[in-house]
Amino acid sequence: MAQEKSMAIPEFLSKAELLKQGAEARVYRAEFLGKPTIVKERFPKRYRHPVLDEKLTHRRTVQEVRSILRCRRAGISAPVVYFVDYTSHCIFLEEIVGSSTVRDHIASTRQSDCSNELAWLAERVGQILAKMHEEDVVHGDLTTSNMLLRHQEDGESELFLIDFGLSYISALPEDKGVDLYVLEKAFLSTHPNTETLFERLLKSYAAASKKSSAVIKKLDEVRLRGRKRSMVG
Amino acid sequence: MTVVIGFEGSANKIGIGIIKDGEVLSNPRRTYITPPGQGFMPSDTARHHRAVILTVLKEALEQAGLKPADIDCVAYTKGPGMGAPLVTVALVARTVAQLWGKPLLGVNHCIGHIEMGRLITQANNPIVLYVSGGNTQVIAYSERRYRIFGETIDIAVGNCLDRFARVIKISNDPSPGYNIEQMAKKGSQYVELPYAVKGMDVSFSGILSYIEDASHKMLSSGQCAAEDLCFSLQETVFSMLVEITERAMAHCGSQEVLIVGGVGCNMRLQEMMGVMCKERGAKLFATDEQFCIDNGAMIAQAGWEMFRSGQVTELEDSWITQRYRTDEVEVTWRD
Numbered sequence: 001m002a003q004e005k006s007m008a009i010p011e012f013l014s015k016a017e018l019l020k021q022g023a024e025a026r027v028y029r030a031e032f033l034g035k036p037t038i039v040k041e042r043f044p045k046r047y048r049h050p051v052l053d054e055k056l057t058h059r060r061t062v063q064e065v066r067s068i069l070r071c072r073r074a075g076i077s078a079p080v081v082y083f084v085d086y087t088s089h090c091i092f093l094e095e096i097v098g099s100s101t102v103r104d105h106i107a108s109t110r111q112s113d114c115s116n117e118l119a120w121l122a123e124r125v126g127q128i129l130a131k132m133h134e135e136d137v138v139h140g141d142l143t144t145s146n147m148l149l150r151h152q153e154d155g156e157s158e159l160f161l162i163d164f165g166l167s168y169i170s171a172l173p174e175d176k177g178v179d180l181y182v183l184e185k186a187f188l189s190t191h192p193n194t195e196t197l198f199e200r201l202l203k204s205y206a207a208a209s210k211k212s213s214a215v216i217k218k219l220d221e222v223r224l225r226g227r228k229r230s231m232v233g
Numbered sequence: 234m235t236v237v238i239g240f241e242g243s244a245n246k247i248g249i250g251i252i253k254d255g256e257v258l259s260n261p262r263r264t265y266i267t268p269p270g271q272g273f274m275p276s277d278t279a280r281h282h283r284a285v286i287l288t289v290l291k292e293a294l295e296q297a298g299l300k301p302a303d304i305d306c307v308a309y310t311k312g313p314g315m316g317a318p319l320v321t322v323a324l325v326a327r328t329v330a331q332l333w334g335k336p337l338l339g340v341n342h343c344i345g346h347i348e349m350g351r352l353i354t355q356a357n358n359p360i361v362l363y364v365s366g367g368n369t370q371v372i373a374y375s376e377r378r379y380r381i382f383g384e385t386i387d388i389a390v391g392n393c394l395d396r397f398a399r400v401i402k403i404s405n406d407p408s409p410g411y412n413i414e415q416m417a418k419k420g421s422q423y424v425e426l427p428y429a430v431k432g433m434d435v436s437f438s439g440i441l442s443y444i445e446d447a448s449h450k451m452l453s454s455g456q457c458a459a460e461d462l463c464f465s466l467q468e469t470v471f472s473m474l475v476e477i478t479e480r481a482m483a484h485c486g487s488q489e490v491l492i493v494g495g496v497g498c499n500m501r502l503q504e505m506m507g508v509m510c511k512e513r514g515a516k517l518f519a520t521d522e523q524f525c526i527d528n529g530a531m532i533a534q535a536g537w538e539m540f541r542s543g544q545v546t547e548l549e550d551s552w553i554t555q556r557y558r559t560d561e562v563e564v565t566w567r568d
Contacts, residue, residue, distance in 0.1 A: 185383075190382075
């Protein structure tokens with residue numbers, strides 16, 4: 001049975017549309033049981049030692065599914081997991097139809113200078129991250145490319161978190177602080193001169209949860225660590 | 234025609250190089266080598282640099298066949314680096330600039346690596362992986378800055394390798410990293426080590442603590458050989474570096490990678506990066522130890538770019554700093 005399934009997946013993918021090859025996986029668009037589906041295939045990385053590669057790939061597939069489930073149970077928008085295959089390391093996910101990445105959204109909105117809308121978005125991101133951390137999910141790879149925004153007909157927008165491959169469960173403020181630090185660096189390097197926007201994000205993060213203040217304190221510590229880092233050679 | 238002389242001595246290498254419009258006229262260098270099990274201390278390193286810097290300067294001028302009058306600008310490393318060696322080298326640069334009546338230019342060491350890599354490989358707009366004893370950064374250029382997309386959140390990859398070499402008493406001649414690379418070629422058993430990638434950032438301190446502890450136990454019980462540990466450490470930390478580089482490429486949509494810095498001349502790292510690039514249809518650029526490892530020409534080359542774009546450093550501003558981030562520098566010579 002398992003053998004049959006793993007044979008069927010390459011065939012299934014060969015008919016699917018390859019959307020992109022990310023750093024982690026190939027991403028396909030297909031239809032699965034009549035639903036628009038995104039298939040994320042973690043293919044072997046030949047530059048890595050095979051033992052290390054298998055271990056990482058398996059662990060990340062498991063972690064991704066686990067964290068999505070945990071987020072969804074807490075009411076955080078993330079794509080539904082339809083199916084997982086641990087032999088070929090494929091995850092079948094709900095396609096968030098009609099969405100764009102927060103990254104593209106910020107880039108296009110900044111040109112047209114709608115600062116109100118961006119402020120709203122930054123606050124929304126802060127809230128959703130506070131909620132995620134409240135569930136002890138540490139994303140591990142927070143960037144504006146890993147957040148999707150779907151505009152709905154009533155004018156409201158829904159924010160989705162994706163790409164949980166580096167995620168893990170931890171209650172430590174340290175881990176959550178590093179999570180925000182990773183986002184801060186990715187945010188400011190991808191969107192130059194948006195310091196005030198990111199501050200807004202952090203403020204809304206701090207206001208959204210009781211656990212936040214310890215995390216923000218850790219974030220300040222991690223930042224200093226970065227600066228203090230010996231920079232020789 | 235613009236001729237720039239560059240003084241570099243931010244760590245245990247002292248180098249002076251001369252660049253004439255993209256051509257390296259000379260680039261002599263000396264390395265302060267410590268006994269196995271020991272790192273280099275700032276004051277001893279500065280003493281070493283003081284003892285040889287004038288000999289190296291003479292060599293640089295002689296090999297280039299130039300007189301001081303032929304030089305247009307004196308560039309030196311302003312930082313980042315170790316305080317005492319930086320002060321020593323800046324002092325000599327300041328002195329000769331005044332003796333020769335030439336303008337001074339303080340250069341960011343990391344920018345030196347990037348500009349030298351771009352000059353030698355002709356890479357146009359690559360994602361830069363800068364890996365050395367003190368730095369681990371993934372950099373991309375945008376809007377007049379070299380922006381840091383990913384970096385180590387604790388120690389540098391070269392520092393992790395060097396300190397492991399000290400633990401198992403590997404020779405520092407010519408460099409601990411080179412000797413680990415040679416030993417790793419003879420290793421075959423893969424020992425599982427922690428793997429710490431956080432988005433586009435990495436962490437090495439946990440791996441170092443783990444292997445420091447495990448190596449004594451594993452070596453004394455004969456579970457594995459020192460060569461196996463070198464092999465496993467390289468496989469693990471280089472996988473992390475290739476992974477964050479690939480992440481940055483996917484994030485920025487870039488199809489070029491340039492590796493710079495002392496660890497960048499490791500052939501296993503270059504090989505792994507090459508495999509990743511091939512899978513993505515991207516191009517890898519790397520240089521050999523001549524230009525990867527700290528040298529004077531890289532400071533001259535960054536100085537050349539800065540000087541041509543109209544920058545000079547006044548005498549009263551010609552200080553040094555131990556901390557000087559890559560993204561603090563406004564890149565006035567690129568669009």
